[in-house]
Amino acid sequence: MATAGLSKEMLEAHPWPGQIDRDLFARCIDECLACEQSCTACADASEAEEDVDEMRRSIRLCLDCADVCTATGRVLSRQTEYVAETARAQVSSCKALCAVCAEECERWADQHEHCRICAAQCRRCEDACSAVLDTIG
DSSP, rough: OTTTTHHHHHHOOOOOOOOOOHHHHHHHHHHHHHHHHHHHHHHHHHHTTTGGGGGHHHHHHHHHHHHHHHHHHHHHHHHHTTTHHHHHHHHHHHHHHHHHHHHHOOOOOOOTTHHHHHHHHHHHHHHHHHHHHHHOO
16 A cells, blocks of 8 residues: 555656646545455355344445456556546545445444445545546546
């Protein structure tokens, strides 16, 4: 997982002229990477719970969210020949999936601490995605 500030440092070191708000993109990349990790860990922890059969939807959403967050962080990290439409579509998908995953994990948050943690991170990632979407339209 990236350390705080690494995404911003890498974006600022990029020789391509910045057409984007690098601070917003860096925050979104960092939140996506953190969300991928929390969703992966939450899905794994859910598989170890006694009520795993009831948590099937949560597990699936966490795994899907982890994959989309990884892809989003990677797309936003690439600045050469940046295409706003592609970034917009990817970030929009990430925002939507983070919202659905957070809602599902919030259902389990009182029973499972890993779900509470995951839901909170999904909401942070959703917020970062919203800020990027506001910038790129």
